[in-house]
Amino acid sequence: MEFSEIVYIKEPGPSNTVPILEQAKKRLKALDIEYAVIAASTGHTVKNFMKIFYGVKVDIIVASMEKGSKMPVTFLYKKYKKSKEIRDGFLKKGMKYFPNSLSDETVAEFEKKGIRIFFVPDILGIGAAMSPDDEKRRIKTNLDSFLPKHLRPLDIEAGTDLSLLNIISKGFRVCVGITSLAAKNGLVSKGKMVLSVAGTGWAGGGADTAVIIQSNPNPKKCYVKEIIGFPEMK
16 A cells, blocks of 8 residues: 655645646656656746756656637636736736747747647637637637537547546646547557646646546546645635
């Protein structure tokens, strides 16, 4: 029998990135895991990962939303102190949108370091949650009679409604989805143990959830082996 710690975070958000990654590093080394799949919108989590995991042999795979994806700053959480501070800070700077996808410059920077990147396609053109794109909102409205409103491009590409996983955290849903897609796209061999890291975009990004998952192209067969940490508030 083996015991390991779980990091319970009070509020979701980017301030949790370092403690989550530090705990994830301990487990990755203890379990001799070769792969890490990280969800990224701006790339800050990936950069923190590279600093904390410096000297650790790990194949980094990054998942991001369709190029150009963004979310209105006004949709960031107001219900938590830290996320509200992030939201208000952006608004004071005159920012209207929060990026949901890596820039070309960041992609080039990561690829030079040997990091593999894939973008989650929006095959139906419905946009990410709260998309500011008028055309995508129009398409989503037209599809309301056929598609549940809570479905996201990640669910559609994975071929499964992942929304139930939100009962643990928003990031947990993403962790399972991106691990499945990494296997589906041939970036991770089926059955490999993967460290998967994600966060809560509506709380300002960063990482607040980390999980050890056995990879599989079918998300229903992405078996969760260990939960490293997640936020108590959703």
